[in-house]
Amino acid sequence: MNVFVTILGSGAALPTGVRRCAAQVLNVGGFKLLIDCAEGTQDRIRYNHLKLQSLGTVIISHLHGDHFFGLPGLLSTMHLCGRTEPMTIVAPKGAKEVIETTFELTGNHVEFPIEWREMDFEEGMQRVFEGKRLTVDAFPLVHSVPTYGFRITEVPRGSNTPKVYSYCCDTAYTESILPFIKGSDLLCLECTFADDLAELAETRCHLTASQAGRLARLAEVGQLLLTHISARYREPEILLQQAMSEFPNTVVAEDSMRVEVR
Ligand SMILES: [Zn+2]
Numbered sequence: 001m002n003v004f005v006t007i008l009g010s011g012a013a014l015p016t017g018v019r020r021c022a023a024q025v026l027n028v029g030g031f032k033l034l035i036d037c038a039e040g041t042q043d044r045i046r047y048n049h050l051k052l053q054s055l056g057t058v059i060i061s062h063l064h065g066d067h068f069f070g071l072p073g074l075l076s077t078m079h080l081c082g083r084t085e086p087m088t089i090v091a092p093k094g095a096k097e098v099i100e101t102t103f104e105l106t107g108n109h110v111e112f113p114i115e116w117r118e119m120d121f122e123e124g125m126q127r128v129f130e131g132k133r134l135t136v137d138a139f140p141l142v143h144s145v146p147t148y149g150f151r152i153t154e155v156p157r158g159s160n161t162p163k164v165y166s167y168c169c170d171t172a173y174t175e176s177i178l179p180f181i182k183g184s185d186l187l188c189l190e191c192t193f194a195d196d197l198a199e200l201a202e203t204r205c206h207l208t209a210s211q212a213g214r215l216a217r218l219a220e221v222g223q224l225l226l227t228h229i230s231a232r233y234r235e236p237e238i239l240l241q242q243a244m245s246e247f248p249n250t251v252v253a254e255d256s257m258r259v260e261v262r
């Protein structure tokens with residue numbers, strides 16, 4: 001099946017005119033999965049000609065604004081556009097309360113059914129979504145708030161080998177995730193800082209470029225996709241070079257880029 005990811009936002013916490021905050025859509029044989037939903041995501045969905053109402057499932061890595069603040073607006077717009085189809089939202093514990101409180105205090109509401117699946121576990125990997133086209137397994141990352149990485153696996157049809165896409169954003173360096181991302185065809189890792197800012201990366205629970213490359217090498221993945229690029233890097237060349245010193249088959253995400261999972 002055709003499996004590809006469209007990058008809606010490839011930046012870190014501060015959006016710029018070139019890089020918006022975290023959001024992407026994984027398309028598996030026509031099924032579209034929204035991964036993270038920063039402010040402005042609904043705008044980027046339209047800009048990239050992805051049909052808003054065709055999104056049936058959203059998975060949120062953590063509740064930092066640069067991954068989550070777009071969700072109330074997205075849901076509200078879906079309602080205004082007449083959505084009746086149910087929606088599944090997988091997110092860390094607390095997300096449901098934030099959204100419901102936001103709607104309650106602002107006089108907004110949605111009429112379509114939302115099935116919430118809140119994640120609240122500190123070790124191992126758990127199946128959080130099972131659809132006709134793909135399954136999603138979640139595992140804890142190391143960040144300043146509860147954060148989860150995802151291993152998304154295509155449901156095999158006929159004799160094809162199922163493709164695997166893994167997404168880890170945001171996280172400090174940890175080899176505890178290696179069993180969960182092992183052998184992914186495409187691994188999307190955050191890469192907030194270049195190597196000279198390793199101390200800052202450690203303090204803020206983010207990865208440097210060569211740490212991202214090392215994780216890709218140790219996990220024996222097919223290709224590495226770097227995202228969550230700090231606004232300080234107008235040209236990401238330095239990040240690419242440093243990651244490639246550990247893992248050559250690396251690309252840097254750009255907004256609106258489409259990357260195939262091979
Ligand atoms: Zn972030």
Ligand SMILES: [Zn+2]
Pocket residue numbers: 062064143170
């Ligand atoms: Zn974060």
